[in-house]
Amino acid sequence: MFAASEAESLIRRLTNLIKSQEELITHTNVISSVSQTLQRCFFYSIRNDEAPSATENAKKLFEIESVLDYVQDELNTGHWSEVPVPTRSCFTAASFIKCLLLLKLTTTFDAKLLKQCLKCLDLGLLLGAPLIENCELLTEAAKRLSEEINRVGEDSGIHSSKTNKRKLSNDYKVHFEKLCAIEVDGIECPSLEQFHREYFSTQIPVKLKGCMEHWPATNKWLDVNYLLHIAGDRTVPVEIGSHYVDENWTQKLMTLKDFIKKHYLDNDSDIGYLAQHNLFDQITELKEDIRIPEYCCLSEDTENDTEPDINAWFGPKGTVSPLHHDPKNNILAQVYGTKQLLLFSPKDSSYLYPHEGKLLFNTAQVDPSCPDLVKHPQFVKAKMYKCLLEPGEMLFIPMKWWHHVTALEKSFSVSFWW
Structure with missing residues (x-):
């Protein structure tokens, strides 16, 4: 009876999160x-x-899994951007219902069961779409399950996991100094007015110093055990390979714990990178550790202002984002570790050999860290800028500015697109 009563109690707490049962079960x-x-x-x-x-x-379990299989086939038909939102919402609803069924049908209430339920909810968060009236349903349900897993108790910690606040190796600094490029200006915590006047309105990159001292993340996230405690059992998408243009590049879903052990702490032959993932809407507990920079309130389009898109970039030394540009302004905040960025103005786009076609139109063929001037002779005409982004610093990357990013150490960055 212990298993049944524990499970029923959790089911009640999860169903109390539901604001509209009709939305959950009706998908026309x-x-x-x-x-x-x-x-x-x-x-x-x-x-x-x-x-x-x-x-x-x-x-009943077979029935709900059949629904999920059917909807997932629909999700995998055609390009992801063309999948109708209602189809994704159906996957969200079915994922929540499967979680309830797993709890309802259990004979053993333990961490293994809870992790199975949590994975189900995370797949709903990653592949589904928020329900209109129950928009926070899966997020809050996953939070409850994580709390329950910690209550049941299982030591998932890693000894000696704290990242040291050491200075970057002189070898990297010497290499950076030798780069034939213009160093991006740095400024100490400018006022909103100064930032707008000198950088935002002119669309010039700048390194912002002293703007992250109030972030809890700058201390908390140095200890991987903290991340494991909050999110170790959460399923996240991980990029496998040197970078997304590489022919051997792929993505895998795995728990954050498995990613940290295999790709972050160990010297795995395959580089793994938790890149450009909206981790903070999925795991709201981590969002409490960061702060949206006040500079993100600036806009040239006040009628269509929105909250910034916030993404996590978490990985080992050696991760690379190839030369590309983004459709929005970006503030890249370095929580810990150091990254080297090479930047180019949109005016020099023609010298960077952008890929043809819709998929990689915003990515350059040239590698600015080691250019092949036989293949890309026009690259010599491009004016390159450089930035060494160290812990506690932010870099403003204006819209459409090209940037190539290399992690020189284990690092965690947060980007704010607006």
């Missing part, structure tokens, strides 16, 4: 049998009567 964009199955499985999962037979339990 999918075939009626899918919507009907969602409804049956949901009400089955929250029933409080006597435990049904094992056969009925197995049938």
